[in-house]
Amino acid sequence: MKLSRKRLLIGILWPSFWVAILLSGIIFSIIDPLDFTHLFGLDNASPLAAYSLGFFFFWGISAWNSFFSIIFSRSKLK
Numbered sequence: 001m002k003l004s005r006k007r008l009l010i011g012i013l014w015p016s017f018w019v020a021i022l023l024s025g026i027i028f029s030i031i032d033p034l035d036f037t038h039l040f041g042l043d044n045a046s047p048l049a050a051y052s053l054g055f056f057f058f059w060g061i062s063a064w065n066s067f068f069s070i071i072f073s074r075s076k077l078k
Contacts, residue, residue, distance in 0.1 A: 037050045
């Protein structure tokens with residue numbers, strides 16, 4: 001069964017979006033994201049920028065995981 005590109009993107013990006021929301025809430029309730037911006041040399045970053053960068057980082061990692069989950073689950077096992 002072949003998935004269309006649109007359905008594949010939705011299957012990757014939508015679940016990873018929700019995981020990024022969950023991870024952002026959990027991680028940023030424990031750790032201040034401005035501490036990480038100082039580690040990476042972004043001393044002038046606003047709190048909103050720090051939260052946004054963290055969210056997009058979590059979304060990218062989750063999308064990468066979702067992509068490989070779909071690819072590996074669709075391979076034919078012999």
